[in-house]
Amino acid sequence: MNIPQPVVAVLSRLPEAPPTLALVTALNLVRRRLWPEEDFAWLTGRRVRMAISDLACGVTFSFDGQHFVLASQPADVVFSASLADYWIIARRQEDPDTLFFQRRLTISGDTELGLQLKNLMDATDFEPLLAFLPDPLRSRLAI
Template sequence: MKIPPTLIRVLQRLPEAPPAFAVVAALNLVRRQLWPEEDFAWLEGRTVRLQASDIGCGLSYSFQRGRFVTSTQTPDVIFGASLADYWIIARRQEDPDTLFFQRRLSICGDTELGLQLKNLMDATDFSPLFEKIPQAIRLRFGI
């Protein structure tokens, strides 16, 4: 999946807050469906940064008092990958380990936290979420 250059320019100009709010809102909406047994105590008060290497932007979030929230704190762990590679992970077309060993996914900072998150990504079936995306969007983007 190649991101159109015009979309990259738009994304690079956006402030971090709107996409970060959208991501944490989505995580909170789907948390019980995707991870019914997970209490995320190991993530409590920790900050994760998802950096999109191909557009030079990212977002940070944390888990506090039972909810995902945006964060401006220094990240404990930073994941770096292209937007396409994050999409590949979500669609389970490649596992995070493969992308990591191909140097398409980087993990910097707290290694233990990074491994827990990587393992969670690898074990998560995101497909129920794609079913909720309107048909027109799924057809347009091949979801």
């Protein structure tokens, strides 16, 4: 999936706060349902950036002990991949190690923090979320 250059040019100039706010709001909504046993102590006060390499932008967030919150750069750990590859990982169509071997996913900064986050995502059962979606959408997203 190639994103047209003019679109990249526009997107890379937009502020990152709105999409990040959407992300942390969503995370706060689903947190207890998806991760009932997780206290996120390892993420508290740490900053994670997910850079979207083909859009030259990204989101940076943190956890304040109670909620996911917007954060500013520099982050403690930075993931970088194309938007399409993030989508592939999220759908569990490819495993992140495969994309790492192929140099499509990079992790810089605190590797342990990054690994903890990657493994949390791997261990997450998304069924409780899908249960809220209407049937056609659920079967499209089922992983």
